[in-house]
Amino acid sequence: MLKTLEETISLIEEGRILHIAADESLLEKLPKGKWIGGTTPYFMSEDGGIFTKEKLFVNEIDMAEEIRTAVYGKYNVFQIVEECYDNGLTMMIMPYGSEVAVKYAKEAPDVEELLMHPVAGWISGFDLDTESVAKAYDGLTGQSYTDKAVVMYIRLPEGKSAMVNMINIFTDDKTDPVIRFLDNDLSVTKCTVNGQEVNFAEYIKKKNIDTRMPLVADHNGSYINTSIKEVLEEKVDFYAPVFKNIDYRFAVNVKDYAEEFGRRIGEAGAKNPVVSCNCILNYQFGDLNGKKIPPYVGPVTFGEVAYQLLNQTLVYFEILG
Amino acid sequence: MDAAVSEKIKKLLRRELRYTSTNLAFNMMISKMQKKLDADPAAMDDCMKEMEMFLGKYPIVAKVDLANIAAL
Numbered sequence: 001m002l003k004t005l006e007e008t009i010s011l012i013e014e015g016r017i018l019h020i021a022a023d024e025s026l027l028e029k030l031p032k033g034k035w036i037g038g039t040t041p042y043f044m045s046e047d048g049g050i051f052t053k054e055k056l057f058v059n060e061i062d063m064a065e066e067i068r069t070a071v072y073g074k075y076n077v078f079q080i081v082e083e084c085y086d087n088g089l090t091m092m093i094m095p096y097g098s099e100v101a102v103k104y105a106k107e108a109p110d111v112e113e114l115l116m117h118p119v120a121g122w123i124s125g126f127d128l129d130t131e132s133v134a135k136a137y138d139g140l141t142g143q144s145y146t147d148k149a150v151v152m153y154i155r156l157p158e159g160k161s162a163m164v165n166m167i168n169i170f171t172d173d174k175t176d177p178v179i180r181f182l183d184n185d186l187s188v189t190k191c192t193v194n195g196q197e198v199n200f201a202e203y204i205k206k207k208n209i210d211t212r213m214p215l216v217a218d219h220n221g222s223y224i225n226t227s228i229k230e231v232l233e234e235k236v237d238f239y240a241p242v243f244k245n246i247d248y249r250f251a252v253n254v255k256d257y258a259e260e261f262g263r264r265i266g267e268a269g270a271k272n273p274v275v276s277c278n279c280i281l282n283y284q285f286g287d288l289n290g291k292k293i294p295p296y297v298g299p300v301t302f303g304e305v306a307y308q309l310l311n312q313t314l315v316y317f318e319i320l321g
Numbered sequence: 322m323d324a325a326v327s328e329k330i331k332k333l334l335r336r337e338l339r340y341t342s343t344n345l346a347f348n349m350m351i352s353k354m355q356k357k358l359d360a361d362p363a364a365m366d367d368c369m370k371e372m373e374m375f376l377g378k379y380p381i382v383a384k385v386d387l388a389n390i391a392a393l
Contacts, residue, residue: 115346115353116378161381165345219352221341245356269343306345320381 001297002045002055005029012139017064019091019152019275020139021299022056023127027137027144035139036069036152038093038124039132042300044278049288049300053127057299059275061091063319066155069140071148074103084117085155089162089317091275092121094149095134096302104149105309106184106241114307118162120317121151122277123303134302160321164306167268167296167314168223169260169282170251172216179215179248188242189235200236204228212285214312215248225251227281227311239281239303240311257286261293261314270295276316277301322373326391334358334368338393344382350375 003011005026011018012033020027020037027037041053061067070083077100084090094101101123108114126132136150137143156162179200180192191200204211214225226248229237242248254260261282276298282288283300296314304315322330332338334354342348354368376383 109353115350116375118346161379163344163379163382165343220348220355222345222348222352245359307349 001058002043002050002052003058004055008056008058011058011060017061017067018139019059019061020056020137023053024132024135025053026056027135030139032142033139034067035137036091036093036150037137037139038095038122038150038299039135040125040299040301041127042125042280042283044283044288044293044297044300046292046294046297048290048292049283051289059298061154061274063156063160063274064154065157068153069138070151070153071138071143071145072100072151073148074099077104077149078107078111078114080119080151081111081113081117084153087156087158087161088117089154089156089164090117090119090151091154092119092149092151092305093136094121094123094305095136095146096123096125097134098147100147100149101303101309102186104305105303106186108308109243118164118317119305119307120164120275120315121305122299122301122315123305123309125280125302156319160319162317163320164315164317165268165270166222166304166306166310166316167261167264168225168312169254169257169264170214170216170225170312171223172218172249173252176249180246181242181244181248184241184243186241187235187237199234201231201234204231204236209250210253212281213251213253215242216251217246217248224308224310225312240309254286257282257288258291258293265293265296270316270318273316273318276314277304278314279304279312281312282314322376322387323391326387327369329390329393330372331365331369333390334365334372340390340393342382342386344379344386346379347375347382347386
């Protein structure tokens with residue numbers, strides 16, 4: 001929940017294990033301790049969506065038997081698969097636009113054994129009206145990074161296990177054309193639509209597609225989104241990569257995001273999400289400022305991690321058992 | 322893993338049966354194994370080994386999924 005700087009410092013000094021999201025101006029004032037954090041001034045609070053640089057969003061990880069933190073760059077980020085606890089959870093925060101985030105986004109789906117260990121996290125961001133920089137913080141060392149992933153490994157008690165999940169308000173219409181891409185990439189020129197090669201930017205313009213709706217891919221009933229960043233003259237840029245050999249369709253238009261979240265949350269049935277994060281694109285396009293989506297409160301983020309990088313999604317984890 | 326359940330999982334991976342879990346990782350795993358089999362239909366044994374290892378990592382959720390799959 002949202003806390004003042006003084007409340008957060010007290011929790012750190014008491015030795016609590018914390019996950020913290022806040023504006024850089026507040027994170028810089030925190031003492032060393034058992035916490036990791038990332039920058040964002042946008043939150044989904046108990047009182048609704050809010051922009052604030054006055055408070056920090058703090059989750060206590062009170063079920064942890066033991067924790068370790070680690071920092072990774074683009075060359076070693078997938079060591080998380082070897083270095084995690086056998087019965088645990090890996091929480092990671094990566095700065096928006098960092099090479100490590102790009103590497104993770106492109107390669108995570110193909111990493112052996114990544115799905116064998118629960119991994120949840122988010123991409124840190126900044127106030128969109130400023131020229132700020134996204135950062136990730138390792139509270140144990142007191143260091144912050146603009147180009148590294150900060151990870152907290154959490155060991156869980158025997159008999160407990162972590163489940164990482166997501167709530168996606170987008171789905172597809174199976175009668176819509178199937179779009180396929182030729183490579184794994186964050187920027188594309190060509191694609192095929194129902195098997196016919198086209199220029200993707202031209203296709204979007206010709207069909208007058210609302211690019212606030214992501215591309216969605218059906219992974220055995222779980223829809224994974226890829227959000228469009230910009231449609232240029234000849235190419236299209238994405239916030240997360242598209243992958244070859246995957247069938248994509250544009251998502252069906254969602255009119256009321258808060259209402260759709262309410263419906264999906266009912267279906268998901270998670271009662272006690274420990275940490276959750278929701279995408280800045282949902283916050284912006286769905287006008288979530290002031291709107292509530294209980295019980296999912298947490299930072300509004302520039303990308304979400306549930307094993308792999310996701311877009312326009314709410315990610316959470318809960319502890320079972 | 323029970324032989325009957327094992328057969329049903331093979332059918333899931335061959336897309337002859339459909340089952341969606343509440344566990345995101347399981348759905349991603351099924352999707353990944355389906356694509357592996359699309360590329361190499363002879364990879365079923367490898368896929369099943371990987372699937373058993375995966376289910377062993379999520380015992381609490383796997384119990385529910387395996388019961389649901391058995392009932393398909």
